[in-house]
Amino acid sequence: MITFNRGNIPIKIKEQEIIQSTDWIKCPSCKTITYHKQLAENLQICPKCNYYFKMNAEQRLSLLVDEGTFLEINQELSSHDILGFVDSKPYKKRISDAEEKTNLKEAIITGTATIEGHPIALGIMEFEFIGGSMGVVVGEKILRLAELATSKNIPLFIVVSSGGARMQEGMFSLLQMARTSGAIGRLQQNNNLFITLLTNPTTGGVSASFAFLGDIIMAEPGATIGFAGARVIEQTTRQKLPPKFQTAEFLLDHGQLDKIVERKHIKRLMGRILSFFYRRELA
């Protein structure tokens, strides 16, 4: 057994596993190859060109919350195949593959934590779990999280990373857009702050529901954000898409976002925002 650092969490891994995972990762933007450990130390950002690789939920958690403060809720909820859906793979198999790949039960982890000392309800989506898609369980976990934040009178923060609704759950999936939006509405009516961080990608039914209901909406540099797929838009309109179309920078220009935030600054910025909206009384 040896120990090395991944983000801020020391992880013990058998030597054999390290050999298997000594991946050299190629940057899709500048094609530079980086050792995975170096990439992790650089918060999954290409050291050469600043391309933002996806972070998994665990890395995200260690980046954002005060160490050891995250208490997960509803972690036992897992999806099942409601419709008997089969595409290139049966949905059942897709779920079990995703569980194995991510070591999670669904495409979001939810719970409470503190960020720079401020209590918060927190949801972090996991893209590697069927594209971060929202089905019944993701919707349910967000709804319950929003209701918890409302009842505890604390702000809600969701880190979004999702391709949209989970098609394999049909209408059950579409309705999660309504359910999450309704619960967020209640939170906001209760004068609690809702903040979203849109990471690559934030699209489709997730974009068109809770992701864009944030009182404050932030995004990571270069993230793809949009409702319809770029290919679909190109085919439908038969027009050339403008440069940087559906990137965070494009959305900021068009008034759809508050801020683009570099990864290393998110936690500090969250702390500052929360200290305004949840100003503690001076002792």
Added chain:
Amino acid sequence: MKNLLPFEKPIAEMENKIQEFQTESKLTGIDLSNSLDQLKKDLQVETKKIFENLNRWETVQLARHIDRPKTIDFVKQIIPDYVFFCGDRLFHEDPAIFGAMGTFEEKNLMMIGHNKGKDTKENILCNFGCANPEGYRKALRLMRLAEKFNAPIITIIDTQGANPGIIAEENGQSEAIARNLKEMFSISVPIISVVIGEGGSGGALGIGIGDKIFMMEHSIYSVISPEGCASILFRDASKAQVSAEELKLTAKDLYHYQLIDHMIAEPIGGAHRNPKEAIDTVKNQISKSLKELSLLSSESLKEARYQKFRKLASYESSQAFHG
């Protein structure tokens, strides 16, 4: 019937035969009434049989049938004295969403729906009912207006989906739909949503947060179009028929999964064979439900709406179903 779907052909043949007999009887003066009665009876039986056994892909085609009654037909028949309103007050007028106020049972009623248009010229003008952000924002503006004057709201759903466009994205298609989903929970007058044809994805749901959700018998409601699903999940656009089966998107399916309140029966052979009767059935259902909903105070109405969606497609309720 000029626009025939493949499965309607046997019906059309029988209809033609009846017409031939009638003409012949008139010309020759021979009494063919016995044969005609039998033919008409056969036609009824055959039509019923065909429409009761449609597969999901056939239902998709029927839901999109060019001759099906459209939002504008419902408005004309339910609130004949209607006045329609335009604009989101921010950017544009979107003809893909139609909104009108009128009198229904001596009271105000606001009707808002996707406008597909009735011929090619209209189709193009209103973008086949695929709305832009300004359409969703106009819808919300009119809902708030209705709320002020205590007018119940009927939303009529008939769209392939929200418009995939460059300007739509620039103007916040996501935000516009998301905002409607949230705000419709806080509207203090009754809302009834009726899917009359195609309920396509977020673009449909964007006006679909109702205290009651109805679907006409041959309508569909889906997270994605069968074609979209085919090209994304099957990576093969020709797999739309298979996708339609997998998505379980018919009114019958969704009633089975308890995701809609009621499936509104259509005349034998579909709404396009008798639009007036089809709309009357919807009108009666609306009348009945509005009476029920009018008993609730605005606070309990909103609470009931939230609780309805809290339960709808919830973790608990989905446990009952296994594919």
